[in-house]
Structures are given as C-alpha cells and as structure tokens.
Amino acid sequence: MLGDGFHTIPxxxxxxxxxxxxxxxxxxxTERPLPPNLTFRRVEADPLWFRDVFKRVGSLNWLWYGRLKLNDTDLTAILQDPKVEHYTLTKDGTDEALLELDFREDGVCELAYFGLTPALIGTGAGRCLMNExxxxxxxxxxxxxxVHTCTLDSPQALHFYRRSGFTPVxxxxxxxxxxxxxxxxxxxASPNVPIFDP
Known part of the structure; x- marks a missing residue:
C-alpha cells in the first residue's frame, strides 16, 4: 500500500x-440516430483486424498497449471465445470504432474496450456506440x-462513463x-505522456 506523499517512478x-x-x-x-454514413455492425474479430482498430483508437494519441503484448495464439483465444463480442462503427468502408463486451464471468459483463478513432471524435458516434x-x-x-479507465486514456473517458450511468467504485x-x-x-505514440529513458 502506498503511503501519503510523492513516490518516484523509475x-x-x-x-x-x-x-x-x-x-x-x-x-x-436517450436514443440517438447514427451520424450519416456510419454503420454499426458485429465483427468476427481476428488478430489482424483487432490490432489495426485497437492501435487507431487508442495507441496513437493515448497509450493503449495491453493487448499488443499478446501473441497471436493468446489474442485469438480471447477474440474467438463465444462469450466475447466485438462491434464497430464503419464509415466509408473503414472500421473506426472498437467495442468489446466480455461475458466470460457469470452474471457479469465487462465493457472491456470502448473507443473511437479520431475520424469519429465529436460526431456523436460515441453516444450511439455506448447506447448499443x-x-x-x-x-x-x-x-x-x-468498465475501467486510466490516466493514460483520453481525459474525456472518465466523465463520459459517468454521464453514461457508471459509478466510480x-x-x-x-x-x-x-x-x-x-x-x-x-x-x-501518446506525445502527452513523457518518456523517461533508463
């Protein structure tokens, strides 16, 4: 347990x-129509698709990286689990959002991943995706x-989840x-987070 005060990060x-x-x-x-030229669809995700959307949603401006540490076998095991569902918003033939619902724990759903690429930020698509x-x-x-979020994610994420009906615990x-x-x-990647080389 961390005590009060400042703690040096190596x-x-x-x-x-x-x-x-x-x-x-x-x-x-509150029902919201999808913005024009967007389609909501379920995806039978594979590692190539997942890594592409994952990086464009969370790894350029923010510091999403956890799933990028997994090899193809371990990632595929998650993606192909029948209790894990993936959805996206498609614009002009390109998938621009990531939604992962994980039902692997009985009676529980984890909103494991949720986000938009910069192409959809500010369009109202995020509210539509959260409604879904x-x-x-x-x-x-x-x-x-x-769901959980962190300070390496978009600074808007925590407020958005609270406005969506989630309570911080x-x-x-x-x-x-x-x-x-x-x-x-x-x-x-994520230029807002400084790098401190060892």
Whole structure:
C-alpha cells in the first residue's frame, strides 16, 4: 500500500491511476440516430483486424498497449471465445470504432474496450456506440456491467462513463514498463505522456 506523499517512478516506466466503474442496473438511454454514413455492425474479430482498430483508437494519441503484448495464439483465444463480442462503427468502408463486451464471468459483463478513432471524435458516434453497449449488455442475465479507465486514456473517458450511468467504485495506481521503450509502440505514440529513458 502506498503511503501519503510523492513516490518516484523509475525511469523506463509509466504510472497511471486506474478508475473502476460499475453499473448495477440498466440505466435509461436517450436514443440517438447514427451520424450519416456510419454503420454499426458485429465483427468476427481476428488478430489482424483487432490490432489495426485497437492501435487507431487508442495507441496513437493515448497509450493503449495491453493487448499488443499478446501473441497471436493468446489474442485469438480471447477474440474467438463465444462469450466475447466485438462491434464497430464503419464509415466509408473503414472500421473506426472498437467495442468489446466480455461475458466470460457469470452474471457479469465487462465493457472491456470502448473507443473511437479520431475520424469519429465529436460526431456523436460515441453516444450511439455506448447506447448499443448498454443495451446489448443488459439483454443478458447480468447483475453488473463494469468498465475501467486510466490516466493514460483520453481525459474525456472518465466523465463520459459517468454521464453514461457508471459509478466510480475504486482506484488503483499501476506502474508498468513504458511500451514505447519496450518497442511495443512507436516512440511518438501518446506525445502527452513523457518518456523517461533508463
């Protein structure tokens, strides 16, 4: 347990505050039509598709990297699990969003990944995608829908989840190897987070 005060983060590492949020009953949603030229669809995800959308959604401006550490076998096991569902928003033939609903725990759905590429930011597509996420999660016999975000994600994410009906329940501090130093992401990824070479 961290004590009060400042704590030095070793060079070569990144530190983040992770906030966990829960929804214990379905909240009412305000229907929003999809913006023009967008299609919502379910995807039978494979590693190539997933990594492409994952990087464009979260690894250029933010520091999404966890799934990029997985090899094809381990990633495929998640993507092809019948209790894990993937959806996207397609614009002009290109998939520009990532939604992963994970039902592998009985009675629970994790909103495991949620995000838009820069092509859809500010269009209202995020609200439409969240409406789909909430609706689809609660069609199952669940008593909990949960999600987490961190300070390496978009600064709008936490507020957006709260406005969507999720309640923050706890926080953790996580320290990990900087994925840009480890070669998982390019050095210019997430320029808002400084790199401290060892």
């Amino acid at each position: 060079a070569g590492k990144v530190a983040m505050i992770v906030t966990y949020l829960e929804m214990r009953q379905q909240v009412p949603i 996420a909430i609706t689809r999660a609660w069609t199952r016999p669940i008593s909990l829908l949960h 706890r926080q953790e501090v996580e320290i990990d190897d900087d994925p840009r130093i480890a070669g998982i992401l390019p050095r210019n």
